[in-house]
Amino acid sequence: MDKIVIRGGERLIGEVEVSGSKNATLPIFASCLLSEGTNVFHNVPNLKDVQTIIKVLNNLGVNVYKQGEAYRIDTKEITNVEAPYDLVKTMRASILVLGPLVARTKRAMVSLPGGCAIGARPINLHLMGLEAMGAKIQLRHGYIEARADELKGADISFDTVTVTGTENLMMAATLARGKTILHNAAMEPEVVDLANVLTKMGARIDGAGTSLIEIEGVKSLHAVEHTIIPDRIEAGTLMVAAGVTRGNIKINKAPVQHMQTIIHKLRESGMEIEPDGDGLRVVGMKRIRSVDVKTQPYPGFPTDMQAQFMVLMSLARGLSVISETIFENRFIHVSELQRMGADIRIQENTAIIQGVESLSGAPVMATDLRASASLILAGLAAEGVTQISRVYHLDRGYEGLDKKLSRLGAKIERVKEGS
Numbered sequence: 159m160d161k162i163v164i165r166g167g168e169r170l171i172g173e174v175e176v177s178g179s180k181n182a183t184l185p186i187f188a189s190c191l192l193s194e195g196t197n198v199f200h201n202v203p204n205l206k207d208v209q210t211i212i213k214v215l216n217n218l219g220v221n222v223y224k225q226g227e228a229y230r231i232d233t234k235e236i237t238n239v240e241a242p243y244d245l246v247k248t249m250r251a252s253i254l255v256l257g258p259l260v261a262r263t264k265r266a267m268v269s270l271p272g273g274c275a276i277g278a279r280p281i282n283l284h285l286m287g288l289e290a291m292g293a294k295i296q297l298r299h300g301y302i303e304a305r306a307d308e309l310k311g312a313d314i315s316f317d318t319v320t321v322t323g324t325e326n327l328m329m330a331a332t333l334a335r336g337k338t339i340l341h342n343a344a345m346e347p348e349v350v351d352l353a354n355v356l357t358k359m360g361a362r363i364d365g366a367g368t369s370l371i372e373i374e375g376v377k378s379l380h381a382v383e384h385t386i387i388p389d390r391i392e393a394g395t396l397m398v399a400a401g402v403t404r405g406n407i408k409i410n411k412a413p414v415q416h417m418q419t420i421i422h423k424l425r426e427s428g429m430e431i432e433p434d435g436d437g438l439r440v441v442g443m444k445r446i447r448s449v450d451v452k453t454q455p456y457p458g459f460p461t462d463m464q465a466q467f468m469v470l471m472s473l474a475r476g477l478s479v480i481s482e483t484i485f486e487n488r489f490i491h492v493s494e495l496q497r498m499g500a501d502i503r504i505q506e507n508t509a510i511i512q513g514v515e516s517l518s519g520a521p522v523m524a525t526d527l528r529a530s531a532s533l534i535l536a537g538l539a540a541e542g543v544t545q546i547s548r549v550y551h552l553d554r555g556y557e558g559l560d561k562k563l564s565r566l567g568a569k570i571e572r573v574k575e576g577s
């Protein structure tokens with residue numbers, strides 16, 4: 159197993175490019191199950207989670223191969239309808255094959271994802287929506303078994319905004335008979351990218367990017383070619399890297415239009431952020447101001463940036479309050495940041511952070527993807543050496559983050575655990 163070793167204190171300077179979005183790629187790859195033919199995708203990030211969704215698709219009989227930088231996904235035939243526990247347990251987003259499978263093959267067997275480090279993460283709303291569309295669902299032996307001879311359009315209202323829930327039902331509805339209306343739908347840019355792919359495939363979707371999505375079912379969908387949007391969370395993570403190292407970096411392909419709240423909060427903290435070419439020029443200031451943040455569904459401040467922002471606030475002058483409203487247990491990075499000298503108190507879903515002059519390097523352990531990213535950021539800013547173990551979490555969702563940071567001047571290397 160790899161670990162990452164960082165000697166902190168280097169100012170990051172230079173240019174870096176954002177990779178394709180993980181959370182757009184996963185549903186878009188699953189959506190291929192709805193179409194018959196060979197789909198082609200560009201700007202796909204090289205990530206563990208992308209390899210996992212490919213394995214899930216392979217297991218269903220779908221042929222996925224790379225040609226140059228492009229991925230080709232051939233869904234002419236689906237020979238199996240099961241997403242097994244071994245794959246789903248490594249990536250919850252495997253649940254995204256449920257909706258498309260029921261719609262295309264009338265039957266799906268998907269392992270229940272189970273708990274997760276950041277919260278219970280139930281999928282009741284995915285199931286409620288499919289049942290409203292006429293699917294018969296049974297939970298047996300740890301599996302969701304869903305059947306529907308024909309899905310029919312339905313009026314569905316989400317109690318809680320759910321990203322993959324919206325995506326699953328939007329995909330299922332494209333091949334249902336009649337109209338489906340999704341109320342309180344997720345408005346994330348990744349939902350919109352998926353809707354764009356489905357529309358190219360021939361689906362009839364209105365309102366993606368708003369809280370009310372209407373889908374008029376069609377008989378069949380065809381294969382498409384598409385370029386995945388850049389990853390706004392990776393871009394935000396790189397921005398914080400500039401902030402905590404008082405760096406000056408140009409982030410090419412940063413999806414500025416999807417990052418307004420992140421940009422706003424980072425500017426409030428004192429960072430200089432300006433559009434530059436197809437991305438952003440980001441400059442970190444000596445004095446970091448404390449800023450309060452509350453995570454919310456898009457267009458609010460993303461929960462996927464909460465841990466990274468907390469590192470910035472750990473180095474700010476004054477007191478800041480970060481409230482996590484999406485996941486009940488997404489403060490697992492806090493105890494590790496405390497080991498590096500951060501002054502953070504947790505009260506229920508709120509972190510109260512008293513900024514400190516500096517962090518000090520320490521051996522720490524990553525327990526989820528965004529927590530790993532936050533520990534890397536803390537290591538970049540800290541005095542001395544930080545060793546981050548269990549970096550496989552990082553590789554699930556960041557393409558070569560250590561290499562990108564190294565090219566910006568960070569003293570960061572990946573070594574085999576135990577060495």
Ligand code: EPU
Pocket residue numbers: 181184251277278279280281282283284285318319320321322323348460461462484485486527528555
């Ligand atoms: N929820 C329910 N019932 C459901 C579904 C969700 O109660 O049926 C609750 C969840 O427990 C949570 C809230 O609704 O409290 C929001 O969860 P959501 O369903 O939106 O999360 P998700 O779709 O499982 C996606 C991203 C996450 C990101 C969240 C929130 C993908 C593949 N994953 O997860 O990304 O944190 O939305 O924005 O799109 C990450 O990339 O690190 C990551 C965890």
